[in-house]
Amino acid sequence: xxxxxxxxxxxxxxxxxxxxxxxxxxxxxxxxxxxxxxxxxxxxxxxxxxxxxxxxxxxxxxxxxxxxxxxxxxxxxxxxxxxxxxxxxxxxxxxxxxxxxxxxxxxxxxxxxxxxxxxxxxxxxxxxxxxxxxxxxxxxxxxxxxxxxxxxxxxxxxxxxxxxxxxxxxxxxxxxxxxxxxxxxxxxxxxxxxxxxxxxxxxxxxxxxxxxxxxxxxxxxxxxxxxxxxxxxxxxxxxxxxxxxxxxxxxxxxxxxxxxxxxxxxxxxxxxxxxxxxxxxxxxxxxxxxxxxxxxxxxxxxxxxxxxxxxxxxxxxxxxxxxxxxxxxxxxxxxxxxxxxxxxxxxxxxxxxxxxxxxxxxxxxxxxxxxxxxxxxxxxxxxxxxxxxxxxxxxxxxxxxxxxxxxxxxxxxxxxxxxxxxxxxxxxxxxxxxxxxxxxxxxxxxxxxxxxxxxxxxxxxxxxxxxxx
Numbered sequence: 001x002x003x004x005x006x007x008x009x010x011x012x013x014x015x016x017x018x019x020x021x022x023x024x025x026x027x028x029x030x031x032x033x034x035x036x037x038x039x040x041x042x043x044x045x046x047x048x049x050x051x052x053x054x055x056x057x058x059x060x061x062x063x064x065x066x067x068x069x070x071x072x073x074x075x076x077x078x079x080x081x082x083x084x085x086x087x088x089x090x091x092x093x094x095x096x097x098x099x100x101x102x103x104x105x106x107x108x109x110x111x112x113x114x115x116x117x118x119x120x121x122x123x124x125x126x127x128x129x130x131x132x133x134x135x136x137x138x139x140x141x142x143x144x145x146x147x148x149x150x151x152x153x154x155x156x157x158x159x160x161x162x163x164x165x166x167x168x169x170x171x172x173x174x175x176x177x178x179x180x181x182x183x184x185x186x187x188x189x190x191x192x193x194x195x196x197x198x199x200x201x202x203x204x205x206x207x208x209x210x211x212x213x214x215x216x217x218x219x220x221x222x223x224x225x226x227x228x229x230x231x232x233x234x235x236x237x238x239x240x241x242x243x244x245x246x247x248x249x250x251x252x253x254x255x256x257x258x259x260x261x262x263x264x265x266x267x268x269x270x271x272x273x274x275x276x277x278x279x280x281x282x283x284x285x286x287x288x289x290x291x292x293x294x295x296x297x298x299x300x301x302x303x304x305x306x307x308x309x310x311x312x313x314x315x316x317x318x319x320x321x322x323x324x325x326x327x328x329x330x331x332x333x334x335x336x337x338x339x340x341x342x343x344x345x346x347x348x349x350x351x352x353x354x355x356x357x358x359x360x361x362x363x364x365x366x367x368x369x370x371x372x373x374x375x376x377x378x379x380x381x382x383x384x385x386x387x388x389x390x391x392x393x394x395x396x397x398x399x400x401x402x403x404x405x406x407x408x409x410x411x412x413x414x415x416x417x418x419x420x421x422x423x424x425x426x427x428x429x430x431x432x433x434x435x436x437x438x439x440x441x442x443x444x445x446x447x448x449x450x451x452x453x454x455x456x457x458x459x460x461x462x463x464x465x466x467x468x469x
Contacts, residue, residue: 025224136174141186141202227253322403341390
């Protein structure tokens with residue numbers, strides 16, 4: 001099957017044709033580590049985790065590179081009371097913990113910007129030699145990309161250069177044109193010496209845009225398959241990446257993929273509005289599995305409108321999947337149908353995922369299969385139930401939401417342990433009542449559990465209980 005992706009540069013769906021058969025090289029802009037991760041960071045990372053998983057399922061060998069911007073104006077500004085590098089590393093660890101909690105696979109490689117400064121300087125030198133970059137005529141040590149020298153500037157976002165706003169990434173005093181952007185920033189007197197490197201243009205540090213161009217080509221080559229990131233990075237960040245890389249003679253990314261942003265209660269999430277939802281808070285409101293389900297359920301190019309009620313809906317959705325898988329495993333245990341269901345992706349699920357990563361449509365197939373599986377169990381169609389069990393397992397596996405995976409096992413606290421003890425005791429009382437043929441008492445216990453939101457199911461392997469969705 002052919003995977004199709006929406007290419008932001010072409011503004012069209014395109015069949016994915018890899019640079020090398022059987023391989024995918026993917027670069028994704030990672031975090032600038034000046035403050036804690038929020039829901040937008042998690043959503044973006046999860047989008048590319050699902051895309052990576054789907055490519056792997058389709059048989060591709062995926063080289064996945066996601067960078068860490070660990071030197072930047074924002075980091076230096078935020079480092080009050082601690083070294084900038086200590087802040088960057090501390091926040092980087094927060095991002096890694098948040099990604100791991102959602103089951104986001106570690107990248108093939110995760111370079112830090114500070115480890116590729118030499119490659120950035122080499123790329124800047126190539127641009128200067130080609131006439132597409134210039135050093136500021138003052139003593140600042142700044143180096144700028146000459147946007148007027150590159151006719152392709154604006155092709156990613158389809159903007160005319162004359163209509164673009166001035167680049168606000170550096171003091172404009174040394175620029176030939178306000179739209180020129182910084183490749184190298186000379187060290188300022190109030191900046192720490194540890195935040196600068198020697199260069200042909202004087203002590204300083206790289207600009208933001210040159211960092212990704214250098215790291216992407218260092219680890220994936222001058223031409224690679226996919227460049228991903230949030231929609232807010234299209235301009236100026238990705239536009240500038242494309243311009244400086246192609247002006248230097250690199251073909252760069254063949255496909256540009258951008259994920260949508262996050263709204264909070266219908267409003268754009270922003271620090272100025274004070275409505276940011278941070279990863280730590282979000283993961284304190286629901287299980288990590290439910291958070292992963294929620295953030296991955298909408299189409300990746302759409303705006304995700306988050307509300308606290310969304311988490312309850314996600315919890316209910318994953319609970320329906322979990323309940324079916326537990327139920328069918330119990331019913332099939334000890335029968336000739338146990339293990340019969342092959343882990344096969346239904347055709348409709350595959351078609352949805354191949355069509356620009358259509359996760360919402362794929363989830364609809366998943367839940368339809370869960371319902372069909374429950375109906376098969378209710379009708380004692382155990383062979384059919386086993387086949388549907390295999391399909392559900394394959395789908396939740398490729399999406400990274402298999403509730404049977406040990407990483408999703410909750411830490412049973414005192415309340416959970418107490419609930420389990422009480423319910424188990426009531427189930428024992430019910431068994432005793434039934435053994436004594438006191439069916440009225442047995443029915444009363446079942447009704448009391450049901451009223452408390454607890455479902456019990458009798459099977460050949462015993463009585464099992466679960467919380468109702």
